[in-house]
Amino acid sequence: MEDGGIRDEDIRATSSLPSAFANYGRLNHTDGFGGWCPDQRPYANDTGPTYREFIQVHFSSPFRIKGIITQSRSGGVERIWKFLVSYRQEKNKHFGWYYGGSHRPRVSHFKDTYDDVFEGNSLSELKPPVVTDSIRIVPEIFPLRQVCLRFELFGCQLESAKHDISIYYSAIVTYEIFQGNSLDGRYNFTDSNYDGLTKGRRLVSGLGMLTDGRLANEKLTVNNGLGWIGWNMKETPKPFIIFDFLNKRIFNSATFHCNVKDQIHIKLFSRVEIRFSKTMQNGSSPDLMQEPKVISVPSSSSINHNVTIDLCRRVGKSVRFNFTYRGQWILISEVIFNSGKLKDLQN
Numbered sequence: 001m002e003d004g005g006i007r008d009e010d011i012r013a014t015s016s017l018p019s020a021f022a023n024y025g026r027l028n029h030t031d032g033f034g035g036w037c038p039d040q041r042p043y044a045n046d047t048g049p050t051y052r053e054f055i056q057v058h059f060s061s062p063f064r065i066k067g068i069i070t071q072s073r074s075g076g077v078e079r080i081w082k083f084l085v086s087y088r089q090e091k092n093k094h095f096g097w098y099y100g101g102s103h104r105p106r107v108s109h110f111k112d113t114y115d116d117v118f119e120g121n122s123l124s125e126l127k128p129p130v131v132t133d134s135i136r137i138v139p140e141i142f143p144l145r146q147v148c149l150r151f152e153l154f155g156c157q158l159e160s161a162k163h164d165i166s167i168y169y170s171a172i173v174t175y176e177i178f179q180g181n182s183l184d185g186r187y188n189f190t191d192s193n194y195d196g197l198t199k200g201r202r203l204v205s206g207l208g209m210l211t212d213g214r215l216a217n218e219k220l221t222v223n224n225g226l227g228w229i230g231w232n233m234k235e236t237p238k239p240f241i242i243f244d245f246l247n248k249r250i251f252n253s254a255t256f257h258c259n260v261k262d263q264i265h266i267k268l269f270s271r272v273e274i275r276f277s278k279t280m281q282n283g284s285s286p287d288l289m290q291e292p293k294v295i296s297v298p299s300s301s302s303i304n305h306n307v308t309i310d311l312c313r314r315v316g317k318s319v320r321f322n323f324t325y326r327g328q329w330i331l332i333s334e335v336i337f338n339s340g341k342l343k344d345l346q347n
Contacts, residue, residue: 001152002027006057013055015039020073020148022055027071027152034074037148038141046143051084054136057153062246064173064207066129066195067154068137070122078148080139087132098130123154128196128205131158131173131246158246170337171246172211176204178239181232183264187220189230189331201236209333210241215257216333218304228259230266230331231323239330242320243337248277251311251319252338259331260295261302267327268292268307276316286322287314294326304333315342 001011004026013022017037025036038053065087072079085098139147158171178201180189196206209229216227231239258268273286292307311319323330 010058014053025055025150027069027150030074034076035148035150040141040146043141043143049140049142051138051140053141054138056134056136058134062131062133062158063155064129064131064158065126065135065153065155067123067125069152069154071150073148078146080147080149082140084138086136086138087130088134089132100127172243173246174205174207174244175210176242178236179203180229181235187225189225189228191229210335218302228331228333230329233325233328239323240321242318244318248315248317248342249339250313250315250342252313253308253311255306255308255336256332257334258305258307259302260297260305262297263299265328266331268295269323269330270326271324272309273322275320276314277318
């Protein structure tokens, strides 16, 4: 928004006061009246809050939005106090409310005031994030209190025409795992960056360290294991990862960045079973199965090792990996796919 990456014609609103149009709602901009302000005159006789005005941003391709940064009007004190979010999934004609894992639309509360324009902006996290080609901010409106808004969307494009190894262009929407375990109370092998939901021991509807583009250090003493997701045989006997993608794809391979330290029984997984979209049901036979070669290191050493799994150009929108232990621990820091959108590769 602020940098002009979103075009004026892709920002619209249900109504606006004079010189307070939708395209003036960009973060830190001072054009016009200093922000977007809806025309609230139709609600002058209302007794309670209404949610009938909105400002909408449309994207040319799907984005993954994980937060909204807000400001009050430039040169004034008018702001929005609470708001709802609605969004449209790609190619869907209808907008749905953002529920945030609950069963009713989530009303976000702002803490920003006039001074916050200078001291720092308010960030409302969408947890879990949403994948959308259009998103709306729907402010709570009371008849005697004018609302105005400048804002920024915090997120990333999911797919680009450019062939970029970056995760933000690989069309991964979410992954699901068991939360990692800790070793001897010293090494923390949990996914501390996960931006989705926690349901029991499962992390769902988000992304985290497995797709952040950062390879963890081979020496676990550096940052006490931060950057690694690790599962222990006793605490997590059946580790898995499920990746969901934006669209149906042809998968060539997946590379797992792993750690091996024989001294404390951290080894590569002995076997991985792979299931694609049509065979995700429990108890179904795997589509593929591979057994990585054994890697051993001197007892006091540790190494990082990439395991590349051939996915044999299988087609799917989701991929599930079930791992079998060779030692007591499995450590993975990053997963990178070599894949392409199905219709692009068929042309």
